[in-house]
Amino acid sequence: MKSHILTPPVAQPGAAPSQAATGRTLNWGVVATGRIVAKVLGDLQALEDANVCAVSSRDVVKARAFADEHGIERAYGSYQELLADAQLDAVYIATPHGQHFEIAMAALAAGKHVVCEKSLTINAAEARTLVNFAGERSLFLMEALWARFTPAFARALAIIESGELGEISWVQADLGFLAQYDPAWRLFDPKAGGGALLDLAVYPLTWAVGALGFPDSVQAVAQLNADGVDTQTAINLGYAAGGHAQLMVTLTGNAPQQARVVGSAGWLATNTPLHNASQLIVHPTDGPARVEEFEAVGENYGYEFREATRCIQQGLTASPTMPWEHSVKTMELFDTIRASVGVRYPNDLLTH
Incomplete structure (x- = not known):
């Protein structure tokens, strides 16, 4: 099964982002x-x-x-x-x-x-x-x-694309931590776009989109605080071909922060945290389980900036790994979720 986003340029397992110049400074x-x-x-x-x-x-x-x-x-x-x-x-x-x-x-x-x-x-x-x-x-x-640019995620996409896990049918991913309420903190400020959804959900969603693509249907339930921001949101994504994804984000407790991708011939999982995993645990149905290790390079942000630098140097307006279409579709999905759970932001009232 093909993944639904392109493999990052630094797709080799454990490959470090090149610090050497690839063009003009x-x-x-x-x-x-x-x-x-x-x-x-x-x-x-x-x-x-x-x-x-x-x-x-x-x-x-x-x-x-x-x-x-x-x-x-x-x-x-x-x-x-x-x-x-x-x-x-x-x-x-x-x-x-x-x-x-x-x-x-x-x-x-x-x-x-x-x-x-x-x-x-x-x-x-x-x-x-x-x-x-x-x-x-x-x-x-x-x-x-x-x-999207880390070696562990790139490797997970390669495993999915290889067919080793068979036809992907299910993704489960979560991210959350205990955030002590402070009305001045951006996480609880509607003007800042506060809440678990915009701050955290893009990371679990990345695994669902990578394995199954953008969904054909979405259902969500959320817990809102007195400020009107979501402190916890559960998301179910449906796919016409039969796949499902279950995503959870929360500010109310420390979550496992892991992703699991299940297919007809096996499954894989990340260690914690799913957005910067150092391990992939792979369980083929007809073979031995294995653990693949990935060492961080700095804080692991160099991969995205290597890509941005390369694109600018080459005169590109968008990254093939993080295309504009995916950013827009993500915001459309989040708009649908917010409308269903009742989260509104001041920016929604503006006409752009």
Whole structure:
């Protein structure tokens, strides 16, 4: 059975992302200084053809401190100032979800290539507008769904494509942790696109889409808090050919954080966490079980930035591994789920 997304360029089991230059050096700017940026930055800076030369925050003092800590030359007190920097070729956006559309549109309008954290936008209308604008401007745009580029996921796709597991019929995946309520935290802020769905569900969904494609039907139930964001959501995906996927995301407890793919001739599973697995456990029906190991390279974000850099250098506007169509379809699916469980965001009221 063929998988429904393309195998990443770094598809060899355990292969490290090449840090050697594959083309001209790109000058990067980073929008935001939060926890995720601190994790990602080292892997981006490790690429020989990536020069991270600017960072922005709403607080210029915070931006300057972050820049000094990470060896970045220029610090700005707003994303508008950063985007006015004529030396920048590309920007990495890592703000809360609710700001992604505004900043990514501004970056494209300023002529910058864009890598934007997941989820790409709040809703499908924003996603469609964004990708259409990138196409009109002939600029690269990619959702930073780093899990798609890791060796363990690439290897899992290769196993599925090989037919070793037979016809895939069932995927089960979960992701969750205990998040202590704080109304100021983006996870619980509707303006930021808070909730388990937008923050976590894309990772379990990646396994379902990789094995079965996008679904023909979806059902969901969710637990909402007083702020109107989902603290737990269960998703059932149906496929006309007979496959099913069961996905769970939660902010109410520590989940196993594993994925399982079941076929007519065997099954495979990840260890924890499914979005950055270091092991695949493979159980063929007619053969011995085995464990395949994968060592992390840095924080494992280098794979997605190697792909983005390669695409920009080659004049591509979209990554074959993380195509625009998949980002838009994901937001359409999430829109359907949110409508069924009653989650609404302020961005939904805007016309783009």
